[in-house]
Every structure is written in structure tokens, then in C-alpha cells.
Amino acid sequence: MKAEALKQQAARPENPGRSDGGPGTTGSTALAGVSRRRLLGTAGAAGAAGLALGAAGGAAAHAAAAEAAPTALSTVGSGVVAFHGEHQAGITTAMQSSGHLVAFDLSPGAGRKAAAALMRRWSALAAELMAGRPASREDTGVALDAGPSSLTVTFGFGRTFFGRTGLTARRPAGLDPLPPFSADRLDPRRSDGDLWVQIGADDGLVAFHALRAIQKAAGDTARVRWQMNGFNRAPGATARPMTTRNLMGQIDGTNNPKPSEPDFDRRVFVPAGTEHGWLTGGSYAVVRRIRMLLDDWERLSTAKQEGVIGRRKSDGAPLTGGGESTPLALDELGPDGKPVVAANAHARISAPEQNGGAAMLRRPFSYHDGIGPDGTPDAGLLFICWQADPLRGFVPVQRKLDRGDALSPFLRHEASGLFVVPGGARQGEYVGQRLLES
Amino acid sequence: MKAEALKQQAARPENPGRSDGGPGTTGSTALAGVSRRRLLGTAGAAGAAGLALGAAGGAAAHAAAAEAAPTALSTVGSGVVAFHGEHQAGITTAMQSSGHLVAFDLSPGAGRKAAAALMRRWSALAAELMAGRPASREDTGVALDAGPSSLTVTFGFGRTFFGRTGLTARRPAGLDPLPPFSADRLDPRRSDGDLWVQIGADDGLVAFHALRAIQKAAGDTARVRWQMNGFNRAPGATARPMTTRNLMGQIDGTNNPKPSEPDFDRRVFVPAGTEHGWLTGGSYAVVRRIRMLLDDWERLSTAKQEGVIGRRKSDGAPLTGGGESTPLALDELGPDGKPVVAANAHARISAPEQNGGAAMLRRPFSYHDGIGPDGTPDAGLLFICWQADPLRGFVPVQRKLDRGDALSPFLRHEASGLFVVPGGARQGEYVGQRLLES
Numbered sequence: 115m116k117a118e119a120l121k122q123q124a125a126r127p128e129n130p131g132r133s134d135g136g137p138g139t140t141g142s143t144a145l146a147g148v149s150r151r152r153l154l155g156t157a158g159a160a161g162a163a164g165l166a167l168g169a170a171g172g173a174a175a176h177a178a179a180a181e182a183a184p185t186a187l188s189t190v191g192s193g194v195v196a197f198h199g200e201h202q203a204g205i206t207t208a209m210q211s212s213g214h215l216v217a218f219d220l221s222p223g224a225g226r227k228a229a230a231a232l233m234r235r236w237s238a239l240a241a242e243l244m245a246g247r248p249a250s251r252e253d254t255g256v257a258l259d260a261g262p263s264s265l266t267v268t269f270g271f272g273r274t275f276f277g278r279t280g281l282t283a284r285r286p287a288g289l290d291p292l293p294p295f296s297a298d299r300l301d302p303r304r305s306d307g308d309l310w311v312q313i314g315a316d317d318g319l320v321a322f323h324a325l326r327a328i329q330k331a332a333g334d335t336a337r338v339r340w341q342m343n344g345f346n347r348a349p350g351a352t353a354r355p356m357t358t359r360n361l362m363g364q365i366d367g368t369n370n371p372k373p374s375e376p377d378f379d380r381r382v383f384v385p386a387g388t389e390h391g392w393l394t395g396g397s398y399a400v401v402r403r404i405r406m407l408l409d410d411w412e413r414l415s416t417a418k419q420e421g422v423i424g425r426r427k428s429d430g431a432p433l434t435g436g437g438e439s440t441p442l443a444l445d446e447l448g449p450d451g452k453p454v455v456a457a458n459a460h461a462r463i464s465a466p467e468q469n470g471g472a473a474m475l476r477r478p479f480s481y482h483d484g485i486g487p488d489g490t491p492d493a494g495l496l497f498i499c500w501q502a503d504p505l506r507g508f509v510p511v512q513r514k515l516d517r518g519d520a521l522s523p524f525l526r527h528e529a530s531g532l533f534v535v536p537g538g539a540r541q542g543e544y545v546g547q548r549l550l551e552s
Numbered sequence: 553m554k555a556e557a558l559k560q561q562a563a564r565p566e567n568p569g570r571s572d573g574g575p576g577t578t579g580s581t582a583l584a585g586v587s588r589r590r591l592l593g594t595a596g597a598a599g600a601a602g603l604a605l606g607a608a609g610g611a612a613a614h615a616a617a618a619e620a621a622p623t624a625l626s627t628v629g630s631g632v633v634a635f636h637g638e639h640q641a642g643i644t645t646a647m648q649s650s651g652h653l654v655a656f657d658l659s660p661g662a663g664r665k666a667a668a669a670l671m672r673r674w675s676a677l678a679a680e681l682m683a684g685r686p687a688s689r690e691d692t693g694v695a696l697d698a699g700p701s702s703l704t705v706t707f708g709f710g711r712t713f714f715g716r717t718g719l720t721a722r723r724p725a726g727l728d729p730l731p732p733f734s735a736d737r738l739d740p741r742r743s744d745g746d747l748w749v750q751i752g753a754d755d756g757l758v759a760f761h762a763l764r765a766i767q768k769a770a771g772d773t774a775r776v777r778w779q780m781n782g783f784n785r786a787p788g789a790t791a792r793p794m795t796t797r798n799l800m801g802q803i804d805g806t807n808n809p810k811p812s813e814p815d816f817d818r819r820v821f822v823p824a825g826t827e828h829g830w831l832t833g834g835s836y837a838v839v840r841r842i843r844m845l846l847d848d849w850e851r852l853s854t855a856k857q858e859g860v861i862g863r864r865k866s867d868g869a870p871l872t873g874g875g876e877s878t879p880l881a882l883d884e885l886g887p888d889g890k891p892v893v894a895a896n897a898h899a900r901i902s903a904p905e906q907n908g909g910a911a912m913l914r915r916p917f918s919y920h921d922g923i924g925p926d927g928t929p930d931a932g933l934l935f936i937c938w939q940a941d942p943l944r945g946f947v948p949v950q951r952k953l954d955r956g957d958a959l960s961p962f963l964r965h966e967a968s969g970l971f972v973v974p975g976g977a978r979q980g981e982y983v984g985q986r987l988l989e990s
Contacts, residue, residue: 190788255801350628363693
């Protein structure tokens with residue numbers, strides 16, 4: 115039995131609604147390269163039919179889903195995201211239900227050569243795992259039988275990586291440290307790092323398996339600096355196509371740039387012709403562990419929460435009416451003569467039209483590390499946003515929020531990282547090769 | 553639009569393979585009681601067809617799945633498990649992908665009356681949440697739009713509960729403390745507790761939402777003693793019907809009693825006519841946080857790991873041949889004259905025929921709380937097993953394992969709890985009512 119290549123758009127045919135307002139999927143999905151073992155029981159008519167339900171990515175997927183909810187699901191395990199491509203996977207890929215973030219520091223003495231060898235090893239490993247193949251002959255077996263489960267592995271470099279590898283001259287200005295913000299309560303031991311890896315999958319064991327494999331493949335070259343676990347809604351758990359919710363219960367991600375918009379690529383990915391050629395097709399990830407003070411938040415009535423956000427909790431529509439995607443009527447006044455969407459409402463302050471066009475693609479995981487000694491949940495958002503330039507994305511928006519967002523008293527930024535994420539590897543290439551070898 | 557009741561066996565039609573060797577589903581699944589909001593987009597032909605794919609629980613489901621993998625999936629969110637019934641949900645329910653365990657201690661001064669009021673509140677809440685309805689008018693909204701997602705909420709009482717409520721005379725002998733074991737490294741702050749709640753769902757936000765709601769409904773009556781998070785394979789992530797794997801990569805749960813076996817009920821549930829009438833239909837849960845020393849384990853070759861277990865890693869078949877469900881040929885000798893399944897192999901020592909018929913229904917979650925300061929994962933198994941009598945289930949098997957299991961050096965029991973889980977509530981009743989009010 116030999117697998118035939120099945121190529122198509124849309125990595126998440128089973129739930130295109132999740133790309134509504136969230137990241138659309140521009141990468142291609144392929145069953146090509148899935149091993150014979152993986153295909154046993156998945157490549158039959160049912161499997162192919164399931165995958166064939168997918169519409170094209172982005173807005174098209176949204177429109178199709180809006181017409182035909184609920185979407186019939188194929189097996190979650192058979193979803194495959196391509197490793198090779200213009201951009202790395204895990205940026206415009208639809209959000210997965212399980213995620214791990216892990217930062218490494220290079221070991222003393224490990225320089226450019228060792229870093230290049232590590233990126234070569236990691237890239238080869240990521241390509242195998244994302245195709246649903248074992249890491250090695252002595253694979254731990256944790257992901258056996260699960261299928262690729264839309265696994266993505268994404269690699270980034272922190273500011274310190276460039277000094278350690280003697281590449282300071284190639285360090286882009288976009289990695290200049292983020293400014294301090296008044297809500298920051300940053301733990302340096304859980305912030306920054308030479309190397310950053312984002313792992314996402316629609317199965318918890320597949321994601322864990324990849325994390326272990328990546329950690330072991332680091333060998334003596336790099337050691338873990340910090341590691342965090344996150345989650346999102348399960349594929350198929352949302353009946354209607356809509357943007358996902360966060361642990362405050364808010365619909366979160368409505369104003370994300372859409373892959374169908376003409377300036378999407380320009381906002382998210384570094385174009386050719388900027389300061390460093392190796393950066394082309396890359397992006398910047400701002401990572402913040404944002405704790406939600408849920409006990410305080412949940413003491414507010416739903417009406418008060420809606421005032422803080424400026425949107426209805428039920429469906430994410432602006433308080434000035436319409437649906438989730440309706441623009442805010444920022445000038446509309448209520449019977450009391452005050453703006454319906456308050457001056458300090460989160461949605462007003464973070465609205466793209468209020469930020470001179472600054473835009474970032476938010477693609478977070480929720481986190482929950484249990485209940486703390488004070489009885490409150492250690493829970494919130496592993497905020498990850500993607501942009502071509504942090505100074506045109508996260509920084510200006512967060513500066514505005516920092517000055518007057520009504521939501522700020524309910525949030526605490528506990529860790530922070532800024533990483534440059536090189537463009538995707540071409541066939542035969544490893545991630546970061548154009549930086550490390552040219 | 554009004555929902556018609558859809559009743560059938562098998563709560564997890566989307567992946568009956570997960571009940572192979574694991575817990576079958578004997579409870580009924582119903583869309584009855586799902587609110588109109590929940591049904592928007594789920595009660596159409598596609599949703600009903602998806603649910604109708606389910607076969608009867610246990611062995612029948614296994615057989616059907618073996619013939620027709622992969623199973624087409626409906627939306628994960630529409631799965632409903634009934635709250636009311638002879639037994640509580642979450643015991644024979646197929647394992648869910650997300651779980652929370654939480655133990656509470658009654659507050660000083662809270663006695664039998666306060667405990668009864670709490671169980672009444674919690675039961676009403678669990679019934680609402682499991683049907684996919686909000687917790688209250690001021691619900692946090694975290695689970696909105698997700699559907700019930702096969703949520704279960706299961707309640708148990710620890711030994712100390714009976715003293716605090718003045719009910720020592722009704723404390724069953726099955727709650728006598730577990731004996732110490734040599735592999736125990738128990739943290740008392742994460743062990744035991746007056747009350748225990750197990751939450752499981754096929755969506756991380758639905759499970760988190762239920763945990764928060766249960767915690768808040770405790771009010772001043774009880775406070776959290778400890779809380780743990782776990783996960784299992786996603787529904788639909790396993791292409792072939794088979795028992796799930798643990799974080800060591802082993803197929804785990806092969807020898808579980810099957811609901812189709814004639815002595816299943818007798819082994820798992822307390823029969824009528826024992827020492828306390830209120831116990832009828834109940835069960836005992838032994839809960840152990842078992843850390844896996846994965847770095848040590850993964851240093852073994854696959855062949856050595858298979859020797860430790862006595863089964864093949866690829867498919868769980870005994871080293872003496874056959875398939876996963878083939879009995880071990882315990883007397884078979886290898887070319888070296890030694891037993892093929894070693895005298896200290898885990899599968900031999902834990903085999904039911906080696907334990908005088910002792911049996912327990914294992915229904916665990918994996919856990920992963922990040923990477924510890926020493927660089928090793930804080931990961932393993934939230935072991936939960938169910939039995940009619942711990943002295944005929946967990947205790948004798950663990951005693952034997954404690955004396956000579958080759959797997960023991962790779963495990964560390966870090967927390968332990970033993971809870972009696974009353975029978976299910978009938979309509980109009982709350983869980984534990986027959987203990988607290990009779």
C-alpha cells in the first residue's frame with residue numbers, strides 16, 4: 115500500500131470556524147510523506163473524504179463554515195502541516211488544542227558552529243515529527259498511532275543568541291529590548307532565552323512527545339531555560355464558527371489581521387529588501403505570560419465586564435451593536451451623554467484604527483498551572499503575537515493599553531520574551547541556515 | 553426549535569476504540585436537556601447522524617470499531633453524558649482528553665448540614681454543566697459555544713469527611729488507610745482530603761470552566777486542599793482502535809475489566825446488601841500521582857523497556873506473541889531457558905490471574921507540570937482506579953508490584969488519596985443524599 119499525495123489548502127478542514135478572526139491557514143496540507151504505518155486505517159475513503167471537506171484558507175474557509183455548521187470531522191490525528199515553505203509553520207496555522215513553549219540557552223562554549231548543528235538537527239527532527247514519523251529508532255513511542263495531529267514546531271532566536279554566536283552584526287533592530295510597562299511583574303527566570311521553540315498539536319501526547327524529542331535533541335548544546343504549557347479549544351468543540359474564548363470568557367482575537375487582507379503578509383512577515391537578507395519571510399514573536407486575576411474579574415457582573423471590554427460577552431459584538439466583526443461605533447453616545455464604548459474600554463484602545471494601523475497576529479494559548487497557595491488559579495494567557503516589526507505591532511498597542519486600559523487591573527504580565535523567527539526552510543535547508551551559514 | 557431526546561448507548565461514538573481495554577461506556581448519552589442555545593448548529597442532520605454512529609458500549613463498540621476504522625467524527629462538543637443514574641458518571645465513561653482533580657477540606661465549623669447543602673449545590677451545578685448549560689446567570693462564559701464536550705463531574709468522600717460530619721458510624725471499612733509502600737514518597741499536602749472531585753471533558757476550556765464553577769460553589773463551606781491537571785489522547789487522534797498510551801509510550805490499560813464481562817459490576821461497584829445501605833451502587837477511587845522518571849526510562853533501549861514490561865511497545869502484545877488482548881504465556885521459556893516474560897516483568901506481576909482475581913478499573917490521566925529545576929520533566933500518571941473494595945483491587949496488586957516489579961525503579965508515588973464515591977443521584981436527589989440525610 116503506497117500513499118498518494120493529497121495536497122490542498124487549509125490545514126484544519128475539521129473546523130474552519132476556528133480561523134474566523136484568528137489566524138487563517140495559508141500553508142498547504144499534505145498526506146504526502148506520511149509513513150505507511152500512519153496511513154493504516156486513515157488513508158481509506160473515509161479519511162480522504164474527511165480531508166476533502168476543507169475549503170481554501172482564510173476568509174473562504176470562514177465563509178464556507180458559516181454556511182455549513184457543524185462541520186463533519188475526520189479523525190483529528192490525520193491533520194498534517196507542512197514543515198518546509200516560505201514561512202515557518204505555527205504562525206498562520208489554525209490554533210491547536212495543546213501547546214508547549216520552551217526556551218533554551220546555549221551551553222558555555224557552544225558558538226555559531228554548534229548552534230548551526232543544533233538547528234540542522236532540530237529542523238530534521240521537526241520535519242519527521244510533523245509528518246507523523248517517529249523521532250528515531252529509539253523513539254519514546256508516546257505519539258505512536260496518534261497521527262501527526264496537526265503538529266507544528268516553530269523556532270526563534272532571542273537577542274542574546276546573536277552575541278553568543280558571534281553574529282551581533284547580523285542582529286536585527288527588531289530585537290531591541292521591549293520597553294518596560296507598568297503592568298510588568300516579570301520573572302527573569304521565565305523570560306527571554308537564546309532559543310525559543312513553540313510546539314502545537316491537536317493531541318496532548320503528540321505535543322508532549324515533540325517537546326521531549328526537541329529537548330533531547332538539544333544534547334549538550336543547549337539547556338532548558340523555561341518551559342510553559344498551554345491549551346485551546348478542542349477541534350470540533352465549537353459548534354458554530356467563531357473566534358475562540360479566553361479564560362475570562364471573552365471572545366479573543368476578533369481584530370486579528372486576516373490572511374485574505376491585502377496587507378496581511380506585509381504586517382506579519384518581514385519582506386525582502388530590509389536590513390538583513392536572512393530575515394526575509396521571517397517574523398517576530400512577542401511572548402508574554404499574562405496572568406488573569408480571575409477572582410477579581412469574576413466579581414464583576416457580566417454588564418460591568420462588557421463595559422470594561424466594550425463588547426458583548428455572548429457573541430463579541432460591539433456594545434454599539436451588530437455582530438462580532440462589526441466595527442465599533444466609537445463616537446456613539448448613550449442616554450447619559452457618555453460614549454457607549456467607554457474611553458478606557460479595551461476594545462477601543464486596542465482597535466486598529468486607534469493605533470495608526472499597528473497590527474499583530476495574536477495566536478495565544480490559555481494556561482492553567484493549578485490553584486495557587488492563596489486559592490486563586492494560576493491561569494491566564496500565553497500571549498503570542500506575530501508581526502513584521504514589533505515597533506509597528508506589539509509595542510505601540512501595549513503602550514496605549516498600559517496608559518489607560520480598563521482591563522489592565524485584571525492582568526499581570528509575569529514573563530516576557532521577544533524572538534526573531536526566521537523564514538521557513540526550503541527542501542534540503544534547515545531553519546536559520548541563511549543566518550548561520552551565509 | 554425544540555430538541556427531541558436522542559438516547560443511545562456509548563457516550564463516545566466518535567472513537568469507540570478508546571474503550572478497548574479501557575473503560576467501556578455503560579451510561580446513556582442523551583441530547584435531552586441541552587438548551588436551545590447549545591443546539592443551534594448541532595441538532596441538525598449532521599449532528600444526529602454523528603451521534604447515531606455509536607455502537608453499544610464495551611466489547612460491541614470494540615468489535616464495531618475494529619471493522620470500520622477510522623470512525624467519522626461529529627463535533628466533539630455535542631457529546632453529552634447523563635448526570636443522573638445508578639452510578640456516577642466519570643467511572644465507566646470513556647476517558648476524556650482534559651481532566652482536573654481537586655480535593656477540598658471542609659471549613660472549621662462546617663458539619664453535616666453544611667456538607668449536605670454543599671453536595672446539593674454541587675449536584676445541581678454538575679447536572680447543569682454536564683447538559684451544556686451555564687452555571688448561573690453570572691456564568692464566566694468560558695464554556696459558551698463549546699457544547700457539553702462529554703463533561704463529567706464525579707464526587708467522592710475521604711476518610712476524614714466522616715469524622716468532620718459526625719458520621720463515623722457510617723464510615724465504610726473500605727476507607728481504612730492504604731498501607732505504606734516502599735516506592736511511596738508522598739506529599740501530605742497533595743494527598744487525601746475530605747472531599748474529592750474528578751472533572752473530565754473533551755475540551756480544555758469546558759473542563760476549566762467546570763473546575764472554576766465547582767470551586768466557587770464551595771463558598772465558605774470548603775476550601776481547596778490540592779488540585780491537579782491531566783490529559784489523555786484527543787478524541788479522533790488515534791487512527792486505529794486501541795488502548796491509549798502513557799507518557800512512557802506503553803499501551804496502558806489492556807487488562808482492565810470490560811463492561812461486557814459478567815463480573816464487571818461486582819468488581820467495580822458496591823453491590824446491595826453490604827455493611828451500609830447508602831453505599832449501594834458506589835465505588836472506591838484510589839488516586840495516585842505517579843511521577844515517571846522519564847530520563848532514566850528513556851535511557852533503556854526499546855528491547856530493554858519491553859523486557860521490563862513483558863509486552864511489545866509497538867502494539868502491547870505479550871512478548872510470548874499474539875495481539876494486545878492475547879493472554880501472557882507465563883510458562884513459556886526462551887532459548888536461554890528463562891521465562892520469556894521475566895519473573896519481575898510488570899505485566900506478569902500485575903496480571904489478574906496472578907492476583908487471585910483482584911481487579912480494578914484503571915482510568916487515569918497523564919500529567920505534565922513542566923520541566924523541573926533539574927531539567928527533567930515533572931510528568932507521569934494521575935493514576936485513578938475504581939473498585940468495589942480496595943482490599944480486592946488496588947491494595948493486593950500494589951503490594952505485589954511493590955515487592956518485585958521491574959518497573960518500580962522508574963516510578964515515584966508522590967501523592968495518594970482514597971475516596972468512597974457514592975452511587976449516582978436519582979432525579980431530584982443529590983449525590984451523597986442517602987448518606988447525609990437518612
